Amino acid sequence: MSERFDGQECKMSERFDGQEYKMSERFDGQEYKMSERFDGQECKMSERFDGQECKMSERFDGQECKMSERFDGQECKMSERFDGQECKMSERFDGQECKMSERFDGQECKMSERFDGQEY
Known part of the structure; x- marks a missing residue:
């Protein structure tokens, strides 16, 4: 299925053999792309707005x-x-990094958080 509008484009493709579903939408000046794919259980979504x-x-x-x-x-x-x-x-985030790790092997839980230059 493909639909096209004046200056705005909307494409939609659905495919269910092998469980694949793709959707793509595009708008004027602002771009919105969405792609979902379910073969191998992968889902990707991409959105793009004006300047952001x-x-x-x-x-x-x-x-x-x-x-x-x-x-x-x-x-x-x-x-x-x-x-x-x-x-x-x-x-x-911008200039700051936070890492959190939890591990549950055996009965052990480790949590580690790290921020910009400081670790605890």
């Missing part, structure tokens, strides 16, 4: 989820991973 950019990417192969958001001059990355019983979360 927001990217979000989620990936679910092997129980891994990565999310990345980017705004105007500021970047936030979040990554979660659940192989074994380990969960790692990492967030990064």
Whole structure:
């Protein structure tokens, strides 16, 4: 399915053999792209606005989820991973970085947070 408007374009593609779903929308001056793909359980979403950019990417192969958001001059990355019983979360902002790691092997829970130049 493809629809096109005057100066604005909207494309939509759906495919269900192999479980694939793609959607793409584009607007005048402001761009909005969305792509979802479900073969191999991967979902990517990308949004772009006038002067500001927001990217979000989620990936679910092997129980891994990565999310990345980017705004105007500021970047936030979040990554979660659940192989074994380990969960790692990492967030990064403009000039400041926060890392959080939790681990649940045996009966042990470790949490580590790190900020800009300071660790506790």
